[in-house]
Amino acid sequence: TEWPARATESGHRYEENILAKASLSYDGDLPVLKLRGTPYEIGFQHGRLLQERVRQANRQMLQYFTAKLMIPIVGEWVVYFLLDRTYNQLKPHIPQDFLEEMQGLADGSGVPLRMIQRLHAVPDLYSTLCASGAFHGPATQDGRLLHLRNLDWNREIGIQDYAAIFAVHKEGKVPFVNIGYVSFIGALSGMNAEGISIGQIGSESR
Numbered sequence: 001t002e003w004p005a006r007a008t009e010s011g012h013r014y015e016e017n018i019l020a021k022a023s024l025s026y027d028g029d030l031p032v033l034k035l036r037g038t039p040y041e042i043g044f045q046h047g048r049l050l051q052e053r054v055r056q057a058n059r060q061m062l063q064y065f066t067a068k069l070m071i072p073i074v075g076e077w078v079v080y081f082l083l084d085r086t087y088n089q090l091k092p093h094i095p096q097d098f099l100e101e102m103q104g105l106a107d108g109s110g111v112p113l114r115m116i117q118r119l120h121a122v123p124d125l126y127s128t129l130c131a132s133g134a135f136h137g138p139a140t141q142d143g144r145l146l147h148l149r150n151l152d153w154n155r156e157i158g159i160q161d162y163a164a165i166f167a168v169h170k171e172g173k174v175p176f177v178n179i180g181y182v183s184f185i186g187a188l189s190g191m192n193a194e195g196i197s198i199g200q201i202g203s204e205s206r
Contacts, residue, residue: 018037035168130149
């Protein structure tokens with residue numbers, strides 16, 4: 001699938017004003033994004049600064065599940081149906097900030113919003129066995145608190161090829177750093193400016 005870039009209604013000046021708040025650098029091959037602004041602007045910055053990588057990541061990860069299903073002709077339709085159903089179940093519980101950030105990510109990258117939403121439904125549909133732990137006192141050499149989090153997705157999906165660091169300063173929110181992946185918003189592993197860290201893991205339950 002080839003997705004054309006979407007033009008913003010206010011033209012290039014509007015886009016330049018949004019991108020002026022952000023920056024992209026590299027630590028070796030690892031992208032480091034500094035994003036600032038409203039939720040929509042942060043999503044747009046992410047999508048536009050790493051436009052081709054966002055497109056590749058979205059395409060590669062969704063195609064993986066289609067190929068894995070091994071149902072000729074209708075395989076893609078079945079995968080999209082399951083992801084759409086999952087996202088629609090999640091949507092009433094998704095904060096407005098995240099909905100706006102996904103819209104910005106779609107507009108900045110040119111990837112249709114529905115494809116962005118489908119990718120964000122994957123962790124709730126696909127079984128994962130991530131690990132997370134906190135260690136302190138006699139459990140660590142110097143007694144300090146250490147937080148570990150390990151992503152245990154199937155390497156065949158290829159998400160490890162899209163690792164990125166996001167330093168995010170969302171208007172009205174505590175700034176945070178996310179050790180995450182291109183085309184995903186929010187935080188998988190991260191810490192905010194107040195020293196609170198989080199680590200997302202999967203858990204199966206009825």
